Amino acid sequence: MEVALLRTDDIQTVRSLPLFAEISESHFGALMRAAFLQRFPAQTLLIHEGDQADFLHVIVEGMVEMFSNSDGEETTIGFLEPVSTFILAAVLVEKVYLQSARTLGPSRILMIPAQAIRDVFARDPAFAGSVVRELAERYRDVVRQLKSQKMRSGLERLAAWMLERGIRRGETLEVHIPFEKAKLASFLGMTRESLSRSFAALADHDVMVRGRVITCNRSDALARLARTLGSSDSS
Template identity: 30%
Template structure:
């Protein structure tokens, strides 16, 4: 069914948006829709990569287990975002594990289906490169955040990303557990609590899984300001 909203989300993903209708339909015919409960594993670090995944609904985290046994969150993906392209096409082991952090649905595209299509039409490889570059760009952005912003500023940018063009005042729902938010932003859970408190001074109120933003522009100014001033003030 072409009017299936799940199929439309897949078609609009960065991975597929430049594919022809024929190529998209061919991939969808060979793919599987899978649902996961919160906390369920999609795949584990070290397993052979045999598929590319597109998130259709909900949120999925990619993480690594550190030498000390801790968990390091690499990224969190939401509706329309894909992951696993590079390793799936190489048939290499997954360098990360994937877990549903909310109830979610994903489209599992067998890597064999993509490689077969690449042999028929090498132009598809450009789309694959574009998706891989987008992931790399996202990781570079996260590294820049870690180096250039305070924890409170990272949280501010995270909240701004949830506003989706809304006007002030704005109320957003935190999409997943605060521990995952902290890991995604490279801060400790206790530091996240302090960051929320710090954001109270610029009009942000957090109550359980809801954040109310009094003035979006004020919060944006805070997120992009020189952090040196905040460090000097202990923020």
């Protein structure tokens, strides 16, 4: 867990984020001077829910899992890959985090002090616009997740996830799961065992599972399964 200086190309990467695309050069510079880049090993707890939100985190490299736990249970709320920010909402309202975050692999995380974000937000209208758009999209993501959870079956959620995340090669859909299947199950709101059985059930739809690589020769069949909520999936 070491603090490192920001490299020029890292800064360029961060700058390319929609969140920072329209910020003025001087304000961006102010943020970057206040920020620091840190390297974390896998399985590091970055954020603990209930703690005060002191930093906006930007994942520059690696992978992060957002999760929450109550009494023994733990549920995965989302996965983050470079380059994206997380926990923007808590930072803006100066409240505690509602979710925890951990690295799933060795990662480099840029941490920007919450106060700096709030300061620039107040002074840079263009940045304010980007912040609100980012936040609104996140809001919409969670609404979609909630609807999915309440209205779709586990099998349908799986099919929808595959379509959303897989890459299409003609009629063939190929999905690579970049983490343990148990985490995918938790994200989809089911047990490992149920996920496994769901994959088995999708054999009818020409779905083949080889480890973490899933292929489907008739993606339209999957799409019919997940058709639910289709109208709202326009991002």
